[in-house]
Each structure stands twice: as structure tokens, then as C-alpha cells.
Amino acid sequence: MPFKTIYLLAILLSAMGILATTFTTNATLRSTTSAAESATDAPVKKDSATSVKAFANVYKVLMSPRCMNCHPAGDVPLQGDDSHLHTMAPRRGTDGKGLYAMKCSNCHQPTNTPGLHTPPGNPNWHLPPAAMKMVFEGRTPHQLAKQLADPKQNGGKNMEQLLEHANDELVLAGWNPGEGRTLPPMSHAEFAKAWTTWIKAGAYAPKP
């Protein structure tokens, strides 16, 4: 079934008031992803003011613990809502997936582990690789916007790939962080809209 048809159906069912209690968390995430993908399709005129304004919301999310904790300035990930250094000090390693007996997936399972402050899960849990650390921690809005838009600093992504990245499974995991962790400061759909607007309006960086 074409994607837009699914989306329209979802809106129709929402109007009937039967959606709220029938979807699981993951399904809800997929629903917000759908909204985000729809936003990606909307035309946005290139405009620096619009772009910079949208980036203000992007920045709020990327600097929240759910995003920044895995984009640390050092080689040890951060942890918790106060972004302290990860207990046990696991190291980034060459591929971003840890070292020796301290690889991310040794504790981080494919899904969240039940219980308060237990390891959150994702099949692809990792930091950025050592060759391109994609640091968020400590970056100003200007620095972060420049970094994100530069394929030499953003993991080799062109603008189209950058747009798609809003729906990356590991990005989405930020909105399903496990018990005891706060969510990013806006919904994923709102974030995706801001992300898309920032990029489509020109991916401008705020003034330094």
C-alpha cells in the first residue's frame, strides 16, 4: 500500500477516535515517523531566516541528553539526564562500538532492558567512529549547524541522506529511551519538521 495512503488512513482513524488505545509505543513511533516523512515531502523555500529559526529547535533536541550523550567530546559516552561520563568508562573504539570486553552490545540489547535506569537498547547501538567523531557536546549552534551540513564532518551524508537521517532507528531510539530517562524537549514529529525545514530552507548556520 502506498505510504501516503497509509498516512491518510491513519488520519481518518484518528478522527474516529480509535487510534489512541490501539498502538504500542513502537507503533506510535512509526506513526510520528510517518508524519515526519510527510513533512519531508513538503516544499520549503530557501530562506536563511526560516532555516536558522528551525535550527533553534533542532539544536534543542541534539543537545538534549538523549542525543548528546552518544556524541561526546571525548571517547567515553555520556550517561543520564545530567550527561555524566558513562559508568565503567567504555571507550569508543575504532568503529564506535567499543573495545575488547567493553563493546556496546555486550550490555545494550536489541531492545530496552526492563527496569529503572537499565541499559537502553537498539540493535545498532554505537558512538560515531573514531575517524569522524561528530561531536555535539560543547558545540555552539553555529558550530553544530556547520558540522551537520558538511559531508566531511557528518559521516559523508549529502542533503538527501541528511534529511533521511531524522528517521534513523538510532535517532528514533531517543524517543524510546527506557525507564527513568527524560524525553527530548519536543516530539519526534516536531523535531523532524524542524530538521526538514532547516535543511530544505538552505541548512544555514546561525551567526557565531
Next chain:
Amino acid sequence: MAIIKCNINGREQSLDVDPQMPLLWAIRDVVGLKGTKYGCGVAQCGACTVHLNGEAVRSCVTKVSRISGQKVVTIEGLSANNDHPVQRAWQEIDVPQCGYCHSGQIMSAAVLLRENPNPTDEDIDTAMAGNICRCGTYLRIRKAIHLAAGMDRKVGRNE
């Protein structure tokens, strides 16, 4: 309940368990291998470390469903006669005090030496930081790993 087929210590197993069951439960209570210990239950201490396809996973938070079709090695299967270099070094240095954490310590050390045959003190500290020892045997652990690094590694059945 479901049948989970896997290989534990070189033997094919069919475990009739809840797929959500922690691997540690299955190893100890279903298969009957008691060498792997329960410590914290939330992947914080490392006492329950086993090898899953060669990686040092925490069995207390690893669901049995994750090991379906995979290869698990516990402390009992690390070598045929307790003669893995890490085990020999552990005995020679007499590393343990109470011993509770040491099956996990040894399983983590074995992964370190496989990937880094001649680790520095810093490498050892990095690799072993997730294995807590309340008796504080860390200096002997480090010494034993250096000793094991110099031993013949052509032993060990399932590593």
C-alpha cells in the same frame, strides 16, 4: 514458552523456555552450569559475563531469544581442562579472594587477550573496567592478565 536451539560450550541445546528469560537463568537453572554468577542483574557488575559468538556479553540482561542459533561459551567451556592461559595465570597468581566475580573476570580477560595479545596496563584497565570485584583484587587481575599474555594460547576448546 518456545524451543530455543543454540550451542552452549560446544554442545547443541534445545531449551524449552520463555524467550524473555535472561540467558543467565537458562545457563544456571535449565542447563545446570553454575559457574556463571548472578551479581547485580542490570549489567553493572560483570559477574555474569559469558561469550556470545566470542563477545563478552552480560547474561543477566541478555534474553534467551538473542542466543537462538548462536554460540555461547561459559566459564565451564572456556577450555577443556581449565588450561586456558587466563585460567592458568589466575591459578598461578592466586587471583581470587572470595572468587564470586572471577568467572566473569576471566571471560572478559579472555576476550581482551584474543583481541590484544600484549595489552598495556591501560588496555587492561579499559577492558576490565566493567567487571567489579568487591574484594579489590584488581592488581592481581592485572598481573595475571600480563602473565597470561606471555603464555601459549594454543589451548582452549571453545574460545
